[in-house]
Structures are given as structure tokens and as C-alpha cells.
Amino acid sequence: MSVLEIDHLTIRFGGITALNDVSLRAGEWEIVGIIGPNGAGKTTLFNCITGFYSPTAGRVRYRGTDITEMAVHRRTALGIGRTFQNVGLVKNASVAENLATAQHLQVSYDPWAGIAGGPSTFTEERRLSERSQLILDLLDLRHVSRERVADLPYGVLKKVEIAAVLATDPDLLLLDEPGSGMGPEEALALGDTLLELRKEFGLSIVMIDHHVPLVTRVSDYVYCLNFGEVLAEGKPDDVRRHPEVARAYLGIDPEPESEPEPLAESTLVLPRVGGER
Known part of the structure; x- marks a missing residue:
């Protein structure tokens, strides 16, 4: 049984579709990474998982229990913890x-x-x-x-x-851009810390971050969102080499007959312009 199951999740704000038919899984003690350009819908997805938004369609399940309509505080009591893009502290x-x-x-x-x-x-x-x-x-x-x-x-x-x-x-830790504001060495140390936290606390972790080397180094499985849809998913290196991922991040249109090059390290930390949709 998966710790977190998201099935065909869709959410609309007026005439804008922020997420469209998104499905995602996170297993026991697994680290799942979510990458994607600004406005891809990553934080909106977290808001649906934690109960801040109610999806237009689709279901969210935690350890087999449907929590789609459950209040935020009840989800926290079940064992779902979450950080925010803008630090949520007193x-x-x-x-x-x-x-x-x-x-x-x-x-x-x-x-x-x-x-x-x-x-x-x-x-x-x-x-x-x-x-x-x-x-x-x-x-x-x-x-x-x-x-x-x-x-x-x-x-x-x-x-x-x-x-x-x-x-x-928590049993399930949702991290929204934990590497934001960190340099390469700090991000490397953060990755080591996340791996240690998984071991010490027995956590499953789902993380959003624009620092792709951090995500691909620590994640067991990666999803890439673009325009509210799952563009690619799979093992970290497979997603990193995916031609559509390179196109979404960099505007690159690789030759269809050639083997796509992995995204270069220097291109993988994207600046955030404005807030996540």
C-alpha cells in the first residue's frame, strides 16, 4: 500500500485549470521529487494534499484512507507534515x-x-x-x-x-522548496540531512525544489509537472534526460533522432519569478 496516492487530480480556478488529471504515488520510506518550471502547479498540488484547496475532481488518499474532504488539522493529526514556500513560522x-x-x-x-x-x-x-x-x-x-x-x-x-x-x-513529510536560498554546498548538506531524517524518523518524503541536482540526488522517483500536467515521471536520471523536460526548463528542442543530453548542472537551479500558482 502506498503512503500517498493522488488519483486523476484536477483543480480549476474560474476558467484557469491549475492541475489537470495529475496522478502520483509515494511509497513507504520513499523520497519522491517534484520538479517543474514556475507556474507548473507544484505548490497547488501540495495545497490539495494538505487540504488548503479542494480539488474539482480526483481523490487524495493517505495510507488507503480517502482524505480529499478532510480538514487540514485532521490531516496533520494523521501524520502529514508540510513546509511552505514562504516560511510558515511565528x-x-x-x-x-x-x-x-x-x-x-x-x-x-x-x-x-x-x-x-x-x-x-x-x-x-x-x-x-x-x-x-x-x-x-x-x-x-x-x-x-x-x-x-x-x-x-x-x-x-x-x-x-x-x-x-x-x-x-509526521509519517509523511511534504517539503516545498527546502533548498531555496541555499548555495550548492548548503544544498548538498541538506540532501545528506534529508537522507538521514528518512532513516532516523522512518519518513516518507515528497519534495518540491527548483534545485534539480538536489532532487535527483536524494529522490527514489521523480515527477516533472508543466502547465498543471505530469510531463514525465520515472527514475531521477531518466527524468533528467527526458527531452520534454529539457524543453520545459530551457526551451531546448532536441533532435528527435539523437540521444538527448542530460540537463547541465549549471542550468538546473532556476530563478523563481513571482509565486507558484
Whole structure:
């Protein structure tokens, strides 16, 4: 059974079709990459998976359960965690406070006990704090634990957001451009971190990123979206060499009789112009 199944998903906004008949699978402990030019519908797809958008047609299933009409908070409780293109953190709170907030579903005491501040609440808060520190250690972020989120550089913010999502204890992690704002060396280190997170937390990961070398290095399977449709899918190297993928990214029209060259490393980090549709 797949962890995530998307079947023939379509969503329209007025006369605009943002996604058209998109199907996707993510298996247990698998890393699935989604690439595509700006406006391809990648973030719209994540919004349908997490419940921010309701599709016009098609179904979304998590571990065999149809969650197409399920509320956002219920999907999170099932084990679906998600980062955002624009960092979704409480900017005026510290890193540690953001991780504590992210763990509210794991709190065992009721609100009245929290207000009264009994011994059991202090024990629970200490447990959650220790768990936060372990996550920060794994992402090499302990040194910014007490820093205000608004004061951190963008590349660090993206890692803090991943830490906050891990604090929700997900089984399925959806990453929207985790490598955004990172240079080649930082992206390489992020790839190693994602592989380690999969191992340590037993995660399935679906990731969107314009940094194609990062996606193809860590992914088991890759989908390329273009104009809201699946343009190509398969093993990372197969998708990277696909002539239609080269055409979508670079405007290249390879000779039909020749073997298409893989996209060059220097061309694979695309600038983002405006927001994702």
C-alpha cells in the first residue's frame, strides 16, 4: 500500500485549470521529487494534499484512507507534515518556542491543567523541550534555539521550518522548496540531512525544489509537472534526460533522432519569478 496516492487530480480556478488529471504515488520510506518550471502547479498540488484547496475532481488518499474532504488539522493529526514556500513560522517567537508550539497535538494534559501548572504539566513540558533539542541537534540548529526567528537568515529559517514540522511527528513529510536560498554546498548538506531524517524518523518524503541536482540526488522517483500536467515521471536520471523536460526548463528542442543530453548542472537551479500558482 502506498503512503500517498493522488488519483486523476484536477483543480480549476474560474476558467484557469491549475492541475489537470495529475496522478502520483509515494511509497513507504520513499523520497519522491517534484520538479517543474514556475507556474507548473507544484505548490497547488501540495495545497490539495494538505487540504488548503479542494480539488474539482480526483481523490487524495493517505495510507488507503480517502482524505480529499478532510480538514487540514485532521490531516496533520494523521501524520502529514508540510513546509511552505514562504516560511510558515511565528516570526517574533524563538526557535524553541516555535518547536514547542508545533508539538501541541502531543500534549497529554488538558487546558485547565496547563493553566494551573501542576507537576504533571512541568514533566510534560520538559519532555517536549528535550524532544525539541534532539530535533535541533539532528539539524545542527541547537546554537539558534533561543534566537528570534525574525532575526535568522533565510537559509537557516528553511531548516528551522523543517525542524518545526518534524516536531509534529509526521509519517509523511511534504517539503516545498527546502533548498531555496541555499548555495550548492548548503544544498548538498541538506540532501545528506534529508537522507538521514528518512532513516532516523522512518519518513516518507515528497519534495518540491527548483534545485534539480538536489532532487535527483536524494529522490527514489521523480515527477516533472508543466502547465498543471505530469510531463514525465520515472527514475531521477531518466527524468533528467527526458527531452520534454529539457524543453520545459530551457526551451531546448532536441533532435528527435539523437540521444538527448542530460540537463547541465549549471542550468538546473532556476530563478523563481513571482509565486507558484
